[in-house]
Amino acid sequence: xxxxxxxxxxxxxxxGSALLCVAxxxxxxxxxxxxxxxxxxxxxxxxxxxxxxxxxxxxxxxxGVTMIYVFAIQLVSKRTLQGLVEHVKGSRLVCGGLAxxxxxxxxxxxxxxxxxxxxPTVADVEVPMxxxxxxxVGSEKYQYVLPFEFISLFLLACIIGGLVVARKEExxx
Numbered sequence: 001x002x003x004x005x006x007x008x009x010x011x012x013x014x015x016g017s018a019l020l021c022v023a024x025x026x027x028x029x030x031x032x033x034x035x036x037x038x039x040x041x042x043x044x045x046x047x048x049x050x051x052x053x054x055x056x057x058x059x060x061x062x063x064g065v066t067m068i069y070v071f072a073i074q075l076v077s078k079r080t081l082q083g084l085v086e087h088v089k090g091s092r093l094v095c096g097g098l099a100x101x102x103x104x105x106x107x108x109x110x111x112x113x114x115x116x117x118x119x120p121t122v123a124d125v126e127v128p129m130x131x132x133x134x135x136x137v138g139s140e141k142y143q144y145v146l147p148f149e150f151i152s153l154f155l156l157a158c159i160i161g162g163l164v165v166a167r168k169e170e171x172x173x
Contacts, residue, residue, distance in 0.1 A: 006047055014040035031069045038062040052129055068155070075162055 014037050021033035038061045045054035139145050 003047060007044065010040050010043045010047065014044075031066065034069065035062060035066050038065070052132070068158070071159070071162055075166055 017033045017036035017040065021030050021037065024030050024033065038057065042054045042057035042062065045051075045057055135143050136148075137143075137145050
């Protein structure tokens with residue numbers, strides 16, 4: 001019973017913070033709400049006794065991704081940080097709503113095709129941690145070392161691009 005109550009609390013924190021993250025016009029508040037979402041997801045991992053995934057969530061996402069956002073925030077103009085942002089046009093709002101609806105439909109179709117709703121025993125199989133570790137660092141089929149390397153190169157390119165943009169603004173000023 002306690003796990004259900006804790007899950008409901010974490011789900012409410014995640015959903016509320018996610019909605020506030022996309023609804024706010026201030027970039028610092030959006031980054032803070034995103035941090036709450038990432039910590040909430042880590043809490044769910046800990047609730048499921050996946051301590052490795054919970055610790056990885058905190059270390060990689062809540063730590064690393066938030067630092068990337070902080071660097072991006074530093075590159076944003078002072079005018080944007082002070083809350084003087086442009087207003088959202090109606091056409092952008094409609095396009096965003098349609099994209100969100102399309103994403104919801106896509107996720108619903110995938111969940112229904114995977115059989116999680118109709119056959120709840122599909123998700124009852126516990127995967128050992130050694131198998132997860134092998135999948136994360138293996139180079140065979142359905143293992144993830146190559147995507148991790150591509151992501152690290154992509155993040156390195158983003159950091160270099162951010163430095164180039166910051167350097168150009170210094171020279172112009």
